[in-house]
Amino acid sequence: MKIFRIVIIEDEPRAARQLQKLITNSTYSFEVLSILDSVEEAVSWLETNLNPDLIFMDIQLADGLSFEIFHKTEVKAPIIFTTAFDQYAIRAFKVNSIDYLLKPIQKEDLQQALQKFQATTYTASINSEVLKELLHSLQAPNVRNGILVKEGSAYVQVPIATLAYIYSETSITFGITIDNKRYIIDETMDQVQSTLPYTDFFRINRGQIVHKSAIQKIEPYFNHRLKLEVLHDRNQDFIVSRQKASNFKEWLNS
The missing domain is CATH 2.40.50.1020 (LytTr DNA-binding domain)
Structure with a gap:
């Protein structure tokens, strides 16, 4: 069985540990190469290491939105975004067939995302127009009173x-x-x-x-x-x- 090399980009240590545990306990074989907590650290790692097979990426990082990573370096790996944002605010993910997991991440949801990853021919490229729509959605969410x-x-x-x-x-x-x-x-x-x-x-x-x-x-x-x-x-x-x-x-x- 192939061992997939993954990177976790997440600024909440507890959330990162929980995700790593869920991945380790899944029915697939994965090696966690690194856990990164900021845009700056992610860009530096991606520019100095071989491309991973899969990246789990939180939307909000310590130093800004993770979408900034795509503007600063080329990301040649499929992405599964993780987010606490309501699914209506991230509807644009569907436009580009980008997968996502809502926090708190459940074992069944992760398993389904991993099955989709293995069964689908992912494109590593991210549509810039989709990113713009996502950025707009996240900066202007359904604000409550x-x-x-x-x-x-x-x-x-x-x-x-x-x-x-x-x-x-x-x-x-x-x-x-x-x-x-x-x-x-x-x-x-x-x-x-x-x-x-x-x-x-x-x-x-x-x-x-x-x-x-x-x-x-x-x-x-x-x-x-x-x-x-x-x-x-x-x-x-x-x-x-x-x-x-x-x-x-x-x-x-x-």
């Missing part, structure tokens, strides 16, 4: 506009409002981010999303990062990762 949160034993809906920031702690997602109320959000950070307006919210690192109006001060921080002073910080440090610092500055000026 409110978010369901826990209040005691009940659920209430909090207007998105009232959130100062969202953060994750011990695998629980919390939302802090501009009047300093804290709520538990029954969604992952990826799920929350997928329906927030990009013009208002920015994910500064894996565990924090901030509203533009909640940012009170920005200071340079070591290792080319940025440190933010945020409304109602609750003794948290808000650090913009090195990979996201440039995009963050552009977002502030947009």
Whole structure:
């Protein structure tokens, strides 16, 4: 049986480990060559290594959308995208027969995608027009007006506009409002981010999303990062990762 060489491009360590475990436990033989967590790292790896047989690629990486990889280097391998975005927001995948898996990835869905990979003659080329449509869809998703949160034993809906920031702690997602109320959000950070307006919210690192109006001060921080002073910080440090610092500055000026 042929052993397929794969690369995982995913910036969430736990998600990467889970995917690798699912692949290892599948009925097919695969060797994971590398796990990469950013556009920059992916481009560097692809330009200095032989082409893998298959790439699993998350849409949102530490330093931007993974579609940027295709603009910076030639990708000569079939892609299975992984994403927490709603299937309606990624309808354009079907146009170019690109496969995708919705997070959290289920064993049965992965098995089906791998069966399709083995049974189909994949084209490694990605249609640029499809990418443009995908990019538009993801930057302008079906934004909601409110978010369901826990209040005691009940659920209430909090207007998105009232959130100062969202953060994750011990695998629980919390939302802090501009009047300093804290709520538990029954969604992952990826799920929350997928329906927030990009013009208002920015994910500064894996565990924090901030509203533009909640940012009170920005200071340079070591290792080319940025440190933010945020409304109602609750003794948290808000650090913009090195990979996201440039995009963050552009977002502030947009």
